[in-house]
Structure formats: C-alpha cells, structure tokens
Amino acid sequence: MYITKYHNVSIIVLCLVFLQTSLAQTTTERSLFIDQLTKIADPVLVNLSQDRLKATMPIEVAPNAYGDRDKVTYLEAFGRLVAGMAPWLELGPDETIEGKLREKYILMIHQSLKHATDPKAKDFMNFTDHGQPLVDAAFLAQGLLRAPSQLWERLDEVTKRQTIDALRATRKISPYYSNWLLFTGMIEAALLKFDGDGDMVRIAYALNKHKEWYLGDGIYGDGPDFHFDYYNSFVIQPMLLDISKTLLETGKGNKSDYDLFLKRAQRYAAIQERLISPEGTYPVIGRSMAYRFGAFQALSQVALWEKLPEGVSPAQVRGAILAIVNKHFQSETMFDPNGWLKLGFNGAQPEIAEPYISTGSLYLCAQVFLVLGLPEQSSFWADPAEPWTQQKIWGGQKVKIDKAI
Numbered sequence: 176m177y178i179t180k181y182h183n184v185s186i187i188v189l190c191l192v193f194l195q196t197s198l199a200q201t202t203t204e205r206s207l208f209i210d211q212l213t214k215i216a217d218p219v220l221v222n223l224s225q226d227r228l229k230a231t232m233p234i235e236v237a238p239n240a241y242g243d244r245d246k247v248t249y250l251e252a253f254g255r256l257v258a259g260m261a262p263w264l265e266l267g268p269d270e271t272i273e274g275k276l277r278e279k280y281i282l283m284i285h286q287s288l289k290h291a292t293d294p295k296a297k298d299f300m301n302f303t304d305h306g307q308p309l310v311d312a313a314f315l316a317q318g319l320l321r322a323p324s325q326l327w328e329r330l331d332e333v334t335k336r337q338t339i340d341a342l343r344a345t346r347k348i349s350p351y352y353s354n355w356l357l358f359t360g361m362i363e364a365a366l367l368k369f370d371g372d373g374d375m376v377r378i379a380y381a382l383n384k385h386k387e388w389y390l391g392d393g394i395y396g397d398g399p400d401f402h403f404d405y406y407n408s409f410v411i412q413p414m415l416l417d418i419s420k421t422l423l424e425t426g427k428g429n430k431s432d433y434d435l436f437l438k439r440a441q442r443y444a445a446i447q448e449r450l451i452s453p454e455g456t457y458p459v460i461g462r463s464m465a466y467r468f469g470a471f472q473a474l475s476q477v478a479l480w481e482k483l484p485e486g487v488s489p490a491q492v493r494g495a496i497l498a499i500v501n502k503h504f505q506s507e508t509m510f511d512p513n514g515w516l517k518l519g520f521n522g523a524q525p526e527i528a529e530p531y532i533s534t535g536s537l538y539l540c541a542q543v544f545l546v547l548g549l550p551e552q553s554s555f556w557a558d559p560a561e562p563w564t565q566q567k568i569w570g571g572q573k574v575k576i577d578k579a580i
Contacts, residue, residue, distance in 0.1 A: 204497055205547070205556050209263075209273065211500055212544045213280070216260060218514045219252045219538065220280065223287040228253075228298045232535075233511065235518050237528040244533035247307035250300040251535030253291055254311035257284060257318030257326070259469075259541025262479055262548025265322035273551075281325050288330065292337035302341045307531070309348040313358035314539075316342055316365035317417055321548075327369060339370050346374075353398035354406055356381040357414040364421040375427065378418060382432065385415060392579040393442030404461020408447065408473035409539060412440045416476060441484040442580045444477035448487050448495055449577065453566045455498030464520050465528045465537055468499050472542035478555060479545045486575050487564075489555035495563035496543060516540070 222228040228249055236244050260280065268278035290296040302308045319327050319338075327335070342362050350359045360381030367373025388396040395411050396402070415436040422428030450457050457470070464470070477483055478492045503509060506522035516537040517523040528536075549555045567574045 204493065205551055206273075208497065208500070208544065208547060209276070211504060212260065212263070212541065212547065213276070214510075214514065215516065215538070215541060216256055216280070219256055220283045220287055223249075223253060223290060223298055224283040225286075226290045226297050228290075230297070231513075233513075233515055234534055235525065236533045237518065237525060237530050239530050240533065241530045243305060246301050247305055247311070248533040248535030249298065250291070250302070250308055250311040250315070251533070252538045253287060253300070253535075254313070254315035254318065255469075255535075255538040256541050258314040258321065259318075259472075259538075259544050260284070261318040261321035261326060262545050264325050265548060266550060267325055281329070284326055285330055285334070288326075288338060289334045292334065292341045300341075302344045303347055306348055306351075309345050309350060309355070309358050309362070311535075312342055312345045313361040313414070316362045317414065320361075320365055320368060320417055320421055321545075323368070335369070339366065342366055343372075351398075354410045354414075356384055357410060357418070360418050361414050364418045367425050367427065368421050373427075378422070382415070382418065385411065386432075386435075389439065393439045393446060395439075402461060404463070405466075405470040406462070407443055408470055409463060409466060409542075412436075412443055412473040413476050413542070416440055416480075437480075437482060438580070440473060440477055441482060444474045445484045445487055445577075447471055447474040448492060449564050451495040451499055451563055451565060453569045455495075455502040457499060459520060462529060463532065463536075463539075465518055465524075465532050466539040467503055467520060467537070468496075468543040469539040469541065470543075471496060471499065472545065475543050475545040479548050481549070481553075481555075488558070488561055489553070490558040490561040491563040493546070493555055493558075494560055494566075496546065498563075500543060 218232070219228065222231045232249065232252065234245050234248055264277055264281050264284070266277060268274050268281065290298040291300045293299055302312055330338070342365060345362055350356050360378045363373040363375075363377045365373075367378070385395055388399060390396050390401060395407055397406050397411070419428060419433040419436050423430065423433055474492065475496060478489060481489075483489060483492060503521070508517060508519070508522035511517055515534060518525040518528045518532065518534070518537065520527050546555060551557070562570060562572070564574060
C-alpha cells in the first residue's frame with residue numbers, strides 16, 4: 176500500500192518536473208525568437224520612428240544593381256518588416272514583459288507610419304515612382320490587415336488618411352503579368368477593409384489569374400510559367416490567403432475560393448516542412464535567396480492559422496522553423512556593425528543578390544516570424560518538442576508516406 180502511494184507520488188513529481196522543463200524550454204524558444212525578430216527590426220523602426228531612416232540606413236546593392244535603389248529601398252524595409260511583425264503585435268499589450276515589449280513596437284510602427292506617409296517628413300517614402308513601390312506598399316498593406324486592431328484602429332486619424340492616400344497613389348503603377356498582380360490585389364483589399372473603396376475588379380483579376388496558373392500539388396506558376404523557387408512562399412500563397420480572408424470579412428468573398436486557397440496552402444506547407452534538413456538547412460534554389468528564411472513564410476502562416484495539414488504537428492514545425500533561423504544567426508556576417516542586414520544568404524554574400532535587391536529588400540526575412548502571433552499557451556509553443564519529418568526519417572523513425580493532392 177505504501178509502495179503504491181509513494182510510487183504514485185513519484186509519478187506526479189516526475190510529471191510536474193517534465194512539465195516545468197517543457198514550459199521552460201518553449202518559453203526560452205519563444206524568447207529567443209522574439210530576440211531574433213527585434214534584432215532585425217530595431218535599426219529600421221528605431222530610426223524611422225525618429226524620422227531619420229534615410230539619414231542612417233546604408234544602401235548596399237548587388238554588383239550589377241538596377242539604378243535608383245535609393246528611391247525604393249526604404250519602403251522595402253518598412254513594408255516587409257511590418258508584414259512579418261504584425262501577427263505578434265496583434266496580440267496587443269499587457270502587463271507581462273513580452274506584452275510591454277509589444278506595446279513598444281506597436282507605438283514605434285505608428286510613429287514610423289506617420290513619417291513614412293507624411294509629405295513633410297524627412298522619411299516620407301516613395302509610393303509612386305518606378306515599379307517597386309507597388310510591391311512594398313502591398314507588404315505594408317498586408318501587415319496592416321494582419322494586425323487591424325493594433326496597427327490600424329489605434330492610429331490617429333491624420334495618419335490613417337495619409338496611409339490611405341499613399342496606398343491609393345500606387346494605382347498609377349501597372350503590375351507585371353506575374354505574382355505582381357497580387358500586389359495590386361493586396362493593396363485593394365486593404366483599401367476595401369479600411370476605407371470601403373477597394374477596386375473589386377483588380378482583386379478578382381489577381382485571384383482568378385492565380386487560379387488559372389495553378390499547376391497542381393499545392394504549387395502555382397509565377398504567371399503562366401513555372402519557376403523553381405520560393406515565390407509560392409515569399410508572395411503567392413500568403414497573399415492569396417490574406418486577400419481571400421479579407422474578402423470574407425468584408426462580405427465580398429467567396430467561401431469556396433478561400434477553402435480552395437487554404438487547401439493548396441496546406442499542401443504547400445507540408446512540402447515546405449519536408450524541405451528542412453535534420454540540421455536546419457534547406458535547398459538554396461531560384462531567385463531572391465537573399466531573403467533568407469523568409470522563404471518559409473507560407474509554412475509559418477499556415478501554422479499561425481492553426482491549419483497545419485494532417486501529420487504535421489505544431490511542435491515539429493516549431494522545431495524546424497527555429498532550426499533554420501538559428502542556423503542563419505550562427506553567421507557572424509549576417510549584420511553589419513550597426514545591426515543592418517547584409518546582402519547574402521549564409522552571412523555576407525553580395526554575389527547571391529539579384530540586381531533588384533538592396534538593403535531594404537532583405538527585410539522580407541521577417542515573414543518567418545508570423546508564428547509569434549500564436550500566444551505562449553498555444554500548442555505551437557507549449558507542446559513538448561518533436562522531431563520534424565527529415566529528422567524522423569534520417570533518425571530511422573517511422574513516418575507516413577508523402578502524398579500529392
């Protein structure tokens with residue numbers, strides 16, 4: 176009788192110890208992820224919130240760069256960063272250390288948005304000249320849609336109006352016949368949500384063309400052609416999801432379209448999870464690899480929405496995403512001495528950057544941090560660690576056969 180009693184007590188104690196250890200581990204992982212995101216964000220947001228981004232931000236370009244990157248690089252940095260940080264900030268402020276940190280960045284983005292859209296500010300940004308502003312206004316719009324209560328509703332009315340004017344000004348830029356159609360669609364979705372004035376023809380054209388360009392098994396062409404790269408994650412799948420979700424929220428959407436885009440994104444997320452090696456590396460293929468771990472935006476977004484495909488657990492995605500980010504952060508040349516990202520993939524490798532890439536472009540890497548929008552108590556952060564698929568396979572564990580849709 177006493178043996179049973181003490182045995183049960185021992186089991187309870189062991190369970191409590193395991194739970195404590197597990198919680199401490201996931202808390203540490205989340206804290207590390209937040210530290211990595213804020214390290215990337217600080218040079219941009221601290222300076223822009225003080226109206227001195229243009230005075231302080233270096234402009235590193237590829238050896239064969241297109242001209243006038245200095246006219247577009249600032250909006251690139253800001254828009255892409257906001258899109259990646261938004262879900263975390265949408266959790267809002269509270270009395271915890273993390274909640275207070277979120278409030279700090281929410282207020283910095285408010286101030287940054289004010290300067291970026293105020294024609295009288297030193298850091299007023301280009302929303303109209305050249306083609307590139309269409310791209311990064313779209314990322315900015317995506318960020319606002321991902322955090323409407325914190326990044327939009329709390330804005331002062333003057334900044335709201337300036338932002339609407341800036342987004343609307345991009346209508347003069349014609350998109351290329353490619354994933355660029357989604358940039359137009361994303362901006363119009365934000366105008367629909369925040370101003371009631373989105374152009375439904377532009378939105379429908381972008382969505383319908385991508386339905387035509389679907390190639391099968393969770394993959395879209397970039398325009399009529401197939402490109403073996405990560406643009407399904409950099410742009411296509413996340414924007415299809417966010418646009419179709421916004422249409423549903425505004426009463427303009429089609430539930431069958433949303434379900435279709437989500438089903439394909441879930442398959443693509445399964446493929447992305449399988450691309451991550453046991454060591455946390457992944458194939459360097461195709462364009463724009465200087466965006467680094469932004470290549471896994473689609474996987475992070477599907478995890479954020481808690482819509483991971485069957486057989487892919489939140490804990491294994493957590494481990495896989497953390498592994499790839501940690502791998503990159505091991506490089507001693509990822510940042511310059513002042514904390515700005517350097518052109519490259521594994522550290523400073525300017526030769527890997529295409530002619531359209533400059534310092535601001537690199538901040539698309541922030542998109543991998545979407546999962547911080549899941550609260551600390553969610554299964555993504557709280558579940559015990561699990562090996563991801565390639566760790567299981569190369570570790571000799573049982574796994575399910577992969578299947579196309």
